Amino acid sequence: MKASLSRSISSAAHLPEQGKPSTPTRLQPNVRRLLLYITLIACSLLFLSPFLWMVSTSLKPSQEVFVFPPRLLPSSAQWHNYLDGWMALPFTRFLTNTILVTVAAIIGNLVSCALPAYAFARLRARGSRIAFMLMLATMMIPIEVTIVPIFLLYSKVHLINTLWTLIIPPWLGYPFSIFLLRQSFLNLPREMDEAARLEGATHFQILTKIVLPLSKPALGAVAIIAFVGNWNNLLAPLIYLRSTDNYTLAIGLNLFYGQSLTAYNQLMAVSVLSILPIIITFFFAQRYFIRGVALTGMDR
Structure with missing residues (x-):
């Protein structure tokens, strides 16, 4: 009896302690996290390399743009490349036109896409699903296919060489934007619509006072x-x-490429200035962008 008890105690002493994972097990999550961070940093550097090279080229003297072996940092930063490049062509006029077209397009896209998205999401009508599928099918049509018909249409109404050719299309709606808003509207409870209808609200009032304020991320x-x-x-x-x-x-x-001698350092400088609004906008609004896209895949 004593021999059996001693063998049991001896075997129990060699068993691993329960509830205390071994050191390799504790290290596995840390190693995985480290590998994940290394992969993310490598991918970030890969995608940032063209932008970093563009910024570097924008600060180089002309003789260092094509020097071999290439150098990332210029010998001396030429900040005047930004002013020289901007003054080389009427970029102030180009910027004004771009802002005008972009603001009008954003407003038009929101207005023209919110209305059909509300109809697809909140109204029950015969054939609405078929209409929605047909709308999604238009996303598969390449834009190049529609260029010639649209050009002929603009030519007949004398809109060629006007900014209206860029402003009008967003006011006619984009299928992808309609899809995003429709998916966001589907996630809102229908009880709010029914309560508003009992209070005498119209569909337009429900859209503007209930649905749109609750769909700011998608918007x-x-x-x-x-x-x-x-x-x-x-x-x-x-x-x-x-x-x-x-x-x-x-x-x-x-237009820089149409000159007899292309100043690539000035071209890169103006390119940096042209994409700064996009970087700044996405930096401050990325929370709404990510949340809005994520909400479109919930529940429905």
């Missing part, structure tokens, strides 16, 4: 997408605009 995401898309739009201005006075920043940058 912010749509506004940011419209801002970036119209600020960087090159294809439409290149086709519809002819006069330099109507050019936007995107097509204005292309």
Whole structure:
């Protein structure tokens, strides 16, 4: 009996303590987190490298732009490249046109997309699902296919070479923006609509006073997408605009290549200035953008 008891005590002494994970087990989450951070930092540097190189080139003298081996840091920062590049072409006019088109496009996109999104999400009508699927199907049509018909239409109504060719399309709605808003509206409880209807509210009042105030993240995401898309739009201005006075920043940058000798340091300087509004906007509004996109996939 004593021998059996001693063997049990001896075997129990060699068992690992319960509730205390071994050191390798505790280290595994830390190692995984470290590998994740290293991967994220590497990917960030990879995606930031073109921007960093653009900033570096914008500060270099002309003779250092194509020096070999290439150097990331200039020998002396040439800050005047920004002023020289901006004054080389009427970029103040280009900036004014871009701001005008972008602001009008954002407002038009929000107005024209919120109305059908509300109808698809909150109204029950026969054939609404089929209409929604047909609307989504238009997202698969390449924009290049519609350029010629739209150009002919603008030509017949004498809108070619005017900023209206860039302002009108956002006021007609974008399928992707309608989809985002519709998904956000679906997540709102219908009981609020029913309570508002009992109080005598119309559908327009429900949309403007209940649905839209509760969908600010989705509206912010749509506004940011419209801002970036119209600020960087090159294809439409290149086709519809002819006069330099109507050019936007995107097509204005292309004029640098038409000169006999392209000043790449000045081109990079103006390019940095042109994308600063996008960086600043996304930096301060990324919370709304991420939350708005995330809400579109909830519940429905």
